Structures are given as structure tokens and as C-alpha cells.
Amino acid sequence: QVQLVQSGAEVKKSGASVKVSCKASGYTFTSYAMHWVRQAPGQRLEWMGWINAGNGNTKYSRKLQGRVTITRDTSASTAYMELSSLRSEDTAVYYCARDPIGSSGPYYCDDWGQGTLVTVSS
């Protein structure tokens, strides 16, 4: 079955960067795409960006463009999300989620990681 296992919780200072990993198993990693979605405490889900795991094409939220970078390592079946210049408003749970369509996109999320809490302190 599809499994997305994310790296552990992080505590960062304002201005620092964080990199969260998402290891996929149970399917052919390069045949699908991966979203990154975050959720601040008590807030709605916020789409951050997407990567086609096959060709590496990415799309990003305009709000986060320039601060977020999504990459993948096909040999490790792992996707990464790096967010720079962290501020307190970036405190949230960060999720990776598989896009079942894979080719053009982004579309929707059919399987989700367990989430990674990133706390930004001043």
C-alpha cells in the first residue's frame, strides 16, 4: 500500500530555513507527482507547491514563490520541501501528499504523509 513517511518535527529560529523530507513506498515514485500542503494551527489547508516526480517540473504558490523549493531524489523515492526566511507565520504542520494523476497538473491528493510540525520562534 502507498506510504508517505515524513521527517520529524523541527524548531527553527526566525530567518532560518527548514527542509522536510517525504519518503514514498508502495508505488512507482516517478509515475506520480507530489504536493506540499501546510496547515497553521486552527487554519485551513494551504497549498504550497507540487513536483512531477518523473521529470522534476515544479509549480509553486505565488504567496510562497521565492521562499519555497521542492525537489526530489528518485533513487531514494523521496521528495523534499525547503522553506527559507522563516517567520512566525510559517509555524504549521507540513504535509506531503501524492497526486494520483502524475503528468500535467497539479490535481488533487489521494494519499498523505503523517505531517511534520515546524515551529518558528523568535
Next chain:
Amino acid sequence: EIVLTQSPGTLSLSPGERATLSCRASQSVSSSYLAWYQQKPGQAPRLLISGASSRATGIPDRFSGGGSGTDFTLTISRLEPEDFAVYYCQQYGNSPPAFGQGTKVEIK
């Protein structure tokens, strides 16, 4: 960018009752590319519906989705105890994808 507005914010119902949740888009959603998710406290969201009306694998048939254009609904025909949660809609017909603010279905 498309903005999704869900209503009501909170729905207070009893087990066995019918729940009807609304998701309205600020402009037409291409090809009815709308999904619904369920999220329980401390858990990741779970896909319920894609393409406005197609149930995801393993989702009970008491969940149904409908609508097109700018107005979509999620209906839970008879609420089970495990259905009390927050529900989000998401459009993916126009980039970037966007989520609604959620509807909480709580026990009355």
C-alpha cells in the same frame, strides 16, 4: 485565483441524520475538478471525493458529491459516529489549487 467558500462553518447534527455541506467557488471550476477531504483532530486529511462526484477507494456510499460550475455539495446520507470531523473542498481545475476554509460537523 479561485477562492472557495464553504458553508455552514459548523453543522450540529445527531448520528443518523443527513448532512449537506456546500462549497462555492468565486469562478467556474474547470471540468468539475473538485475534491472533498475529511480531517479528524491530529490526523492528516483523507480523500473522500474527486471529480466532484467520484468516491475514492474504500469510502462508504453514504458519502456522495455533486454539483458543477461554481456550486458543489457533499452529502452524508446518515451520519455515523466516525463521520464527525472537519470537511474541506479543494478545486484543481485552475492553477493554483485552493482549499475552502472547512465545515466542522459536530455532534448535537
